[in-house]
Amino acid sequence: xxxxxxxxxxxxxxxxLGFGALIYIIATRITAPRPEPVQAEQPEPPxxxxxxxxxxxxxxxxxxxxxxxxxxxxxxxARLSDFSAGGDRLVxxxxxxxxxxxxxxxxxxxxALIGTLKLATxxxxxxxxxxxxxxxxxxxxxxxxxGK
Numbered sequence: 351x352x353x354x355x356x357x358x359x360x361x362x363x364x365x366x367l368g369f370g371a372l373i374y375i376i377a378t379r380i381t382a383p384r385p386e387p388v389q390a391e392q393p394e395p396p397x398x399x400x401x402x403x404x405x406x407x408x409x410x411x412x413x414x415x416x417x418x419x420x421x422x423x424x425x426x427x428a429r430l431s432d433f434s435a436g437g438d439r440l441v442x443x444x445x446x447x448x449x450x451x452x453x454x455x456x457x458x459x460x461x462a463l464i465g466t467l468k469l470a471t472x473x474x475x476x477x478x479x480x481x482x483x484x485x486x487x488x489x490x491x492x493x494x495x496x497g498k
Contacts, residue, residue, distance in 0.1 A: 420461040422442075422454070422456070422463065424444060424454070425444070425446055425447075425452070426447070427446065427447035428444040428445065428446050428447065428452070429444065429445045430442060430443070430444060431443045431444060431445045431451070435458070438457060438458045438459050439455055439456070439457065439458065439464070440455070440456040440458055441453055441454070441455050441456075442454040442456070450468065450469065450470065451468075451469040452466055452467065452468050452469065453466065453467040453469065454466050455467070
């Protein structure tokens, strides 16, 4: 019984000393003066642009240059319906004035137009085996513009 009383007293003293140390550390950190921020003597110069390889050569792996501002001409009256980005390609889906669709493929590394694909139905000369019609399936328009 005496041993148990001694252990309880010792543990109580350890707890009181631990709380005292914790309060002391918090108080000294609150009242300590804050260090002055170190200012650089002169700002770093901007990085030099990496030159592009000559035309016809491929770009190095993991190289994405800033190609600046590019203008992509789309046909008059066309609406952007959808887009998709994957790898280093951006594909824009346009709905033209005559309700046909066109895909525009852009290289994201250079901003260059890779090509366009005009989507035609079977009546306009596209092979019927490419996208056969599904019997009895009607696909609703995705937005109000497509429903017109």
